[in-house]
Amino acid sequence: MKNIVKLVSFNTFIPFFYPALMLPIKPWRTKAIKMLDFHTGDRVIVPGVGSGHDLSAIPNDVHVDGIDISDVMLGIGKLKLKLFGIDKHVTLNKMDAEKLLFDDNTFDKAILSLFLTVVFDAKKAFSEIVRVVKPGGQILVFDHLLRKGDIPGVIAKPVDAVLSYSFASVTRVLDDIIEGQPVTIEKVEKGDPVGLIKGFLLVKH
Numbered sequence: 001m002k003n004i005v006k007l008v009s010f011n012t013f014i015p016f017f018y019p020a021l022m023l024p025i026k027p028w029r030t031k032a033i034k035m036l037d038f039h040t041g042d043r044v045i046v047p048g049v050g051s052g053h054d055l056s057a058i059p060n061d062v063h064v065d066g067i068d069i070s071d072v073m074l075g076i077g078k079l080k081l082k083l084f085g086i087d088k089h090v091t092l093n094k095m096d097a098e099k100l101l102f103d104d105n106t107f108d109k110a111i112l113s114l115f116l117t118v119v120f121d122a123k124k125a126f127s128e129i130v131r132v133v134k135p136g137g138q139i140l141v142f143d144h145l146l147r148k149g150d151i152p153g154v155i156a157k158p159v160d161a162v163l164s165y166s167f168a169s170v171t172r173v174l175d176d177i178i179e180g181q182p183v184t185i186e187k188v189e190k191g192d193p194v195g196l197i198k199g200f201l202l203v204k205h
């Protein structure tokens with residue numbers, strides 16, 4: 001996270017208002033995760049898993065490794081695993097996505113929901129994720145990222161000045177983050193009713 005304000009906010013107030021913020025986009029998140037072509041026995045990494053909002057949309061015949069650096073978000077996530085009885089196929093661990101402790105080519109899929117706009121160095125984290133995904137593996141990005149050439153709204157810059165330090169950036173560009181990585185964008189879908197969030201399906205080659 002690399003800044004104390006963000007670390008404090010993700011360990012104090014954000015985990016408590018976050019579920020209310022996530023509720024309206026739940027059907028869109030589920031639809032985006034369905035873009036992935038899951039197979040029984042797949043290994044799936046969820047960097048910045050937070051309190052586990054993606055988990056109920058992932059089939060239970062795959063194994064999920066969720067990682068996060070916020071103890072509080074992970075703590076809530078672990079409670080949910082027990083509550084929903086999905087603790088058998090999901091493992092949650094504290095780990096920095098910018099330095100993943102997994103071997104190259106370990107995972108069949110990666111799910112990056114509302115993560116690349118929060119992590120301190122999105123390019124570094126993304127390159128780590130690409131490293132641990134197998135060639136041919138799918139990476140789903142569900143986030144409010146811009147595309148190259150998009151013009152941010154007039155309020156984006158002032159909003160970013162405040163929010164990017166404590167919560168999430170609203171001006172990051174997907175094409176800049178993935179530049180130089182062996183990935184192709186295969187599909188893009190709307191990820192909320194207004195299209196601020198999008199589901200991007202990427203494949204590693």
Ligand SMILES: C[S@@+](CC[C@H](N)C(=O)[O-])C[C@H]1O[C@@H](n2cnc3c(N)ncnc32)[C@H](O)[C@@H]1O
Nearest residue numbers: 001048049050053068069070073096097113119
């Ligand atoms: C906006 S939340 C998204 C949580 C979840 N993916 C979701 O869609 O609800 C972003 C998460 O990324 C985590 N995070 C930020 N930097 C990280 C890093 N370097 N490594 C792992 N997790 C990180 C935060 O702690 C937070 O839980």
